[in-house]
Amino acid sequence: MATTxxxxxxxxxxxxxxxxxxxxxxxxxxxxxxxxxxxxGQPMTPVPRAPDAVRGLINxxxxxxxxxxLRRRLGLSLDGRDExxxxxxxxxxxxxxxxxxxxxxxxxxxxxxxVPVPTNLPAPVQEVVTGALPLPGSILLLVDAxxxxxxxxxxxxxxxxxxxxxxxxxx
Amino acid sequence: xxxxxxxxxxxxVESHENLDQLDRDLVALEQDPxxxxxxxxxxxxxxxxxxTSGFLAFGRLEQLTHVGENLLARLRDxxxxxxxxxxxxxxxxxxxxxxxxASIERTGTDTDPAVSAEAVAxxxxxxxxxxxxxxxxxxxxxxxxxxxxxxxVAAEPEPEPAPETPDEAGAPSxxxxxxxxxxxxxxxxxxxxGELVLTRNQILQRCDDSADVELVRASQRLDLVASELQxxxxxxxxxxxxxxxxxxxxxxxxxxxxxxxxxxLRMEGHDTELDRSLLEALKGPLTHLVRNALDHGIExxxxxxxxxxxxxxxxxxxxxHESGQVVVEIADDGRGMDPVRIGEIALAxxxxxxxxxxxxxxxxxxxxxxxxxxxxxxxxxxxxxxxVGMDVVRTNIDRIGGSVDLVSSPGAGTTVRVRIPLTLAxxxxxxxxxxxxxxxxxxxxxxxxxxxxxxxLAQDLEIVAGAPxxxxxxxxxxxxxLGEALGRPRTEDGxxxxxxxxxxxxxxxxxxSEVHDTQEIVVKPIGRQLRGLxxxxxxxxxxxxxxALILDVAGLAPPPSAxxxxxxxxxxxxxxxxxxxxxxxxxxGHRAALPLGSVSRLEEFPASAIxxxxxxxxxxxxxxxxxxxxxxxxxxxxxxxxxxxPDARVSVVVHDGPYGLVGIVIEKVLDVVEQQCVPxxxxxxxxxxxxxxxxxxxxxxxxLDAVVGNLAVLAGVx
Numbered sequence: 001m002a003t004t005x006x007x008x009x010x011x012x013x014x015x016x017x018x019x020x021x022x023x024x025x026x027x028x029x030x031x032x033x034x035x036x037x038x039x040x041g042q043p044m045t046p047v048p049r050a051p052d053a054v055r056g057l058i059n060x061x062x063x064x065x066x067x068x069x070l071r072r073r074l075g076l077s078l079d080g081r082d083e084x085x086x087x088x089x090x091x092x093x094x095x096x097x098x099x100x101x102x103x104x105x106x107x108x109x110x111x112x113x114x115v116p117v118p119t120n121l122p123a124p125v126q127e128v129v130t131g132a133l134p135l136p137g138s139i140l141l142l143v144d145a146x147x148x149x150x151x152x153x154x155x156x157x158x159x160x161x162x163x164x165x166x167x168x169x170x171x
Numbered sequence: 172x173x174x175x176x177x178x179x180x181x182x183x184v185e186s187h188e189n190l191d192q193l194d195r196d197l198v199a200l201e202q203d204p205x206x207x208x209x210x211x212x213x214x215x216x217x218x219x220x221x222x223t224s225g226f227l228a229f230g231r232l233e234q235l236t237h238v239g240e241n242l243l244a245r246l247r248d249x250x251x252x253x254x255x256x257x258x259x260x261x262x263x264x265x266x267x268x269x270x271x272x273a274s275i276e277r278t279g280t281d282t283d284p285a286v287s288a289e290a291v292a293x294x295x296x297x298x299x300x301x302x303x304x305x306x307x308x309x310x311x312x313x314x315x316x317x318x319x320x321x322x323x324v325a326a327e328p329e330p331e332p333a334p335e336t337p338d339e340a341g342a343p344s345x346x347x348x349x350x351x352x353x354x355x356x357x358x359x360x361x362x363x364x365g366e367l368v369l370t371r372n373q374i375l376q377r378c379d380d381s382a383d384v385e386l387v388r389a390s391q392r393l394d395l396v397a398s399e400l401q402x403x404x405x406x407x408x409x410x411x412x413x414x415x416x417x418x419x420x421x422x423x424x425x426x427x428x429x430x431x432x433x434x435x436l437r438m439e440g441h442d443t444e445l446d447r448s449l450l451e452a453l454k455g456p457l458t459h460l461v462r463n464a465l466d467h468g469i470e471x472x473x474x475x476x477x478x479x480x481x482x483x484x485x486x487x488x489x490x491x492h493e494s495g496q497v498v499v500e501i502a503d504d505g506r507g508m509d510p511v512r513i514g515e516i517a518l519a520x521x522x523x524x525x526x527x528x529x530x531x532x533x534x535x536x537x538x539x540x541x542x543x544x545x546x547x548x549x550x551x552x553x554x555x556x557x558x559v560g561m562d563v564v565r566t567n568i569d570r571i572g573g574s575v576d577l578v579s580s581p582g583a584g585t586t587v588r589v590r591i592p593l594t595l596a597x598x599x600x601x602x603x604x605x606x607x608x609x610x611x612x613x614x615x616x617x618x619x620x621x622x623x624x625x626x627x628l629a630q631d632l633e634i635v636a637g638a639p640x641x642x643x644x645x646x647x648x649x650x651x652x653l654g655e656a657l658g659r660p661r662t663e664d665g666x667x668x669x670x671x672x673x674x675x676x677x678x679x680x681x682x683x684s685e686v687h688d689t690q691e692i693v694v695k696p697i698g699r700q701l702r703g704l705x706x707x708x709x710x711x712x713x714x715x716x717x718x719a720l721i722l723d724v725a726g727l728a729p730p731p732s733a734x735x736x737x738x739x740x741x742x743x744x745x746x747x748x749x750x751x752x753x754x755x756x757x758x759x760g761h762r763a764a765l766p767l768g769s770v771s772r773l774e775e776f777p778a779s780a781i782x783x784x785x786x787x788x789x790x791x792x793x794x795x796x797x798x799x800x801x802x803x804x805x806x807x808x809x810x811x812x813x814x815x816x817p818d819a820r821v822s823v824v825v826h827d828g829p830y831g832l833v834g835i836v837i838e839k840v841l842d843v844v845e846q847q848c849v850p851x852x853x854x855x856x857x858x859x860x861x862x863x864x865x866x867x868x869x870x871x872x873x874x875l876d877a878v879v880g881n882l883a884v885l886a887g888v889x
Contacts, residue, residue: 048657
């Protein structure tokens with residue numbers, strides 16, 4: 001059915017192995033080398049005035065890590081969810097936790113055909129997902145960790161008045 | 172002398188490193204005699220030693236390295252070819268230099284006769300003068316060369332008869348006593364110790380109510396060890412302030428030259444240590460202060476002579492530890508600062524209003540030099556006086572949690588005192604609670620804690636046009652509800668706790684629902700996602716392992732419209748600058764505005780409390796008598812139209828001016844605004860400067876001086 005899709009798949013980098021997880025019924029995956037670890041519920045400190053998707057800060061063995069709620073980030077429903085899991089990812093030298101519903105297997109994706117993301121997916125999903133893997137029985141969406149945690153800062157922040165702190169440099 | 176010893180020690184460490192490199196390079200050179208890189212490296216190493224030894228007056232060492240340098244220059248420029256014989260000579264040079272260094276370390280001089288520096292020098296000379304047919308054994312030369320030595324060798328009886336092998340001697344040499352460590356490693360150590368301290372806190376908390384004696388004992392031991400470890404690791408990041416000071420003699424010399432001053436520079440406390448990041452941050456401000464002292468402080472020699480001072484001014488830099496802080500003093504004996512003159516300048520530059528100025532004490536006047544846009548330089552020089560100056564110094568020092576103040580007496584000099592914390596990684600903070608979450612406020616920003624309940628709350632807390640303001644010892648302190656600032660609905664209860672904080676120039680009260688305690692916290696960065704939030708300075712981990720946010724007080728400061736403050740409000744004359752105005756009704760329906768800076772309090776009295784003495788209306792106020800002036804009457808509006816009931820309330824603006832406290836009776840307070848104000852002459856008359864459009868409505872600008880002046884008239888008549 002997707003035969004008319006323009007073949008841009010060549011530009012999508014496919015990781016050899018993908019760590020998979022579910023967020024509100026979506027089957028998602030991140031390159032294994034970007035995932036540091038997966039943790040069960042952690043005590044979370046909320047950050048008032050933070051971007052919507054940032055649920056709070058957790059203490060990861062002494063390192064303070066922001067937790068980005070993928071449900072909010074992807075604009076999905078917040079109903080009917082148990083305690084989320086923390087997928088700790090390493091993006092551009094920064095460690096961030098992605099909150100997901102459930103964790104899946106690590107899939108070997110070598111040689112699997114990657115197709116462009118269907119254009120009718122909601123915009124927030126398009127932003128974060130770089131490609132789709134049509135597997136038998138399910139469609140795995142590849143999440144770009146950098147995008148997932150990066151753009152989350154943009155929307156909610158713009159509303160905040162930013163006091164001017166530029167005090168000039170040294171003379 | 173101490174300083175010299177330190178410099179020598181540094182020289183020794185550095186030279187030994189250079190020599191080790193030299194050894195390796197020379198051996199490599201033998202394999203590859205034409206490598207220009209290697210030759211240059213060898214040349215540089217010897218050149219460095221030569222330079223420093225000359226500077227430190229080690230004549231023998233200098234001579235030896237000088238000859239060596241010449242030879243190496245020839246080699247480098249290709250005039251000579253390195254062969255194994257020449258390499259041997261050079262290696263002997265390295266050994267001899269090493270011996271001389273050892274002698275310096277032992278005795279403080281390079282005159283040890285056991286070291287045959289001159290023999291080696293002669294050997295080098297010979298190599299220089301051309302390749303001889305056969306190598307003359309050095310020993311023979313040594314006999315000839317020794318008498319040539321320009322150092323009084325004989326006059327220096329060595330207490331210890333030249334130790335056989337100084338290298339293998341028992342005492343560790345200075346080189347072995349220090350280690351160079353990567354700064355990153357140190358930083359990560361500091362971080363880990365921070366973790367350890369937190370973990371210790373957690374364990375201590377749990378052990379407090381444990382019945383297990385062994386566990387309690389172990390935890391106490393852990394407590395002790397962790398504390399000591401923390402202290403030790405923090406010390407590794409410490410560096411002596413001498414590092415910054417070593418550059419000062421040159422700076423002072425050049426400046427003195429440029430400005431035609433004579434300056435005696437004295438420096439004390441070189442070994443006062445502080446965290447390396449702070450040292451870095453201190454460099455700029457310190458240089459600036461020294462420049463200021465030379466440019467504005469110390470007078471030219473003629474002027475000094477005329478004032479009966481020695482022609483050379485004295486500049487003293489002093490550093491010392493005081494109650495967990497580092498204090499750096501920059502003191503000169505120059506012309507000092509005249510508070511009156513500073514006040515005049517501040518007024519002329521629009522930094523303060525006449526009203527504020529009149530209320531300022533000399534100390535506060537001096538403080539004006541730290542205001543942006545203030546510069547006392549009569550002429551703009553390229554040294555200082557570009558309008559940026561002390562305010563930048565203060566900003567930079569503030570940024571690292573320090574403070575600057577100055578004392579000065581006209582004619583006798585100025586002392587600037589900079590206080591900075593020892594370290595930034597671990598800071599004391601007050602932990603407060605809001606809606607179940609904890610937040611840390613750095614102690615550096617704390618001024619005081621005020622708890623209000625019952626009557627005090629009703630009396631001292633005012634809502635002025637929707638903005639909460641606290642009456643605190645005669646001042647009006649803007650309040651910010653922490654919960655609201657963080658976007659949570661406000662909770663009202665019978666009492667509030669106000670944390671009075673200071674950030675940059677603004678002081679305000681932060682209303683919090685709980686105050687926990689003060690703690691040492693480890694400052695940690697928060698992620699990229701949250702970096703845009705101005706109200707957080709970072710985060711930390713509390714004793715129970717949970718994350719708490721550190722508040723950035725500057726980021727929480729109320730928006731300018733609410734900054735009621737000691738801040739100069741600017742008068743109507745200050746044309747297009749924004750001004751803070753108290754907007755009020757002088758009579759029903761008549762809008763008027765006063766500069767906010769001139770308002771010290773807002774009061775309400777029952778009309779029945781107003782009494783009369785002579786022609787003056789007064790109320791009893793704070794154990795005294797407050798004369799009242801009716802603003803409506805004084806600005807020419809008819810008062811008589813409003814008959815007042817005895818139980819009506821009268822609004823009074825209390826102004827503290829040249830005639831003491833005076834109450835100005837107004838109809839009511841409308842608002843506090845900060846805006847650009849373009850005054851016009853419309854409506855100008857006695858007591859009114861003119862009118863301006865404030866908040867979209869024509870508002871009369873009150874000439875407070877003229878209004879208050881009526882008091883003198885009344886008093887005179889009575």
